[in-house]
Amino acid sequence: MQCKDIELVLEQEGLEPLPEQARAHLAECRDCRNYIADLTSLVDAAKKLPAEITPPDRIWISLRAQLEEEGIIRTPADITPVVQGSWWQSISAFFPNRVLATAMVGILIVAAAVFQIRSDRTVPVVSPDRTAKTGISLPVAKTAAAEQLVPQTSGEFDRTARDLSEQEPVATGMIVASRSPIDASLRDNLKKVNEFIAECERHLKEQPQDELTREYLSAAYQQKAELLSAMIERGRSIN
């Protein structure tokens, strides 16, 4: 066995256990022994690294909005078909707790966003219908503007609009029972930003080249993402 064969063995089988022929070569080859020792110390050091910290939801949402705006990532063409009822029944049995289920939805959205950004490819997404059908989301408080959002969006903002529409019932659901003036204010501002988005979308449909409106729409999506994130954070603190 030659040195290059050792590299091949390591690639295919990892550090241990090494085959007999490889061990025989190592007994005679100092370079390969050093190479194995380096790799072993690297693996040991990697195991000692602290666990990765999960950034807050808004980071991913803002990042994706920015990447889409700059055309670095693309909009998906398809939406995943609606999930069968039996699948949901098993999930709902597993998550009887409302808060746990809500948190799970949040994690799924973030995970989807992470996967999309890393792969630079789109993944099948959960449609708003699915969210509503599964019942994971809490009582839906969509405004008329928000309901019209998805069909009106086009091109570069499609993905952002869909993701935000998915997150919206989760976020509003988390503070839906609250009578606090703060939550009323958050809901009121969500309504305002949804209406503004719908207005910009309508205008862009008629004037697709209007850059100023596009800028406002992009900023409005950013604000909506931050607002939903704030609602979720607040929901967690009061529930």
Next chain:
Amino acid sequence: MCLRMMQINPAVPVSWAKRSILPVLSAGLFLWSATPARAAGTGQRIEKQFSITGRPVVVIHNVANGRIEVKSWKNSEVNVVGTQTSNKIGFEIEQVGDRIDVTATILEPGADSLDLQANLQLTVPEETELQLKTETGLIYVEQVMGDMKLESYAGDVHLKEVSGYIIVKTTGGSLVCTQCAGKLDFSSIGGNAQILQPQLNNVNLMTTTGNILFDGDFVRTGLYSMKSGKGLVEVRFSSTDSFDLKAQTATGIVDNQAASFLKPDSHGVKHIASKFTHGLFGTVGMGLAKVELSSYSGTIRIMKRD
């Protein structure tokens, strides 16, 4: 720290009581003076003073309802006074070096909003950095020099005679900035922004449905951007100002009430508005500062101050 009423049996001799109570009180005072401090109780008031050696950083997170007021003094100390309406809120106050952390937390999440009121009043050295976050209630900062980030959901933010890099983010709260200097970033969904008598050399204002008023001088070489989605953007300048102006709206109107002061761009650059927008370009004076105003569907009003 929770302070409890101590019950003393009157039959117990005084000397014994003194011997027993004094050490307890001393220990209590010692613990109270150590940080972090925590306060809870009906209508309770807590006051703490922290000595600092350099330029302090004050971080406040008030998740309860209430006002945060920050004023300055000449002392190298940070004084914190917290008041609360019920025992359903707790204060945590901590000093780490020159950083002072103040957190008002809700102890009973289901409590009535009237019981969740916590006001904070701080007195800080003039040069202090601030990071304040509240949900509702006014944030008021006066005569503080230092970078500051102020965040609120529903509360307004009033700043008077502050300078530094000022970042204000609200959801529905409005900003009133009087005699501010330095750099200002404001973003909001429904909040208004009023900038009065400023000495700001870099301004970024963005609100979705709120109004913007800038009444004051444009610093030479300053950069000013003011955007409102649906609201009014009004700028009042003086005849001695010097700036290039670019005003654009998609579906709104540009109301130029200072046409006699606005000249065509004097720097040889010919601006043409997009065919999708209503635009106005011009120069006042030498055009030293740069002013960009825009609105999606609101009105942009340009006028000269008397």
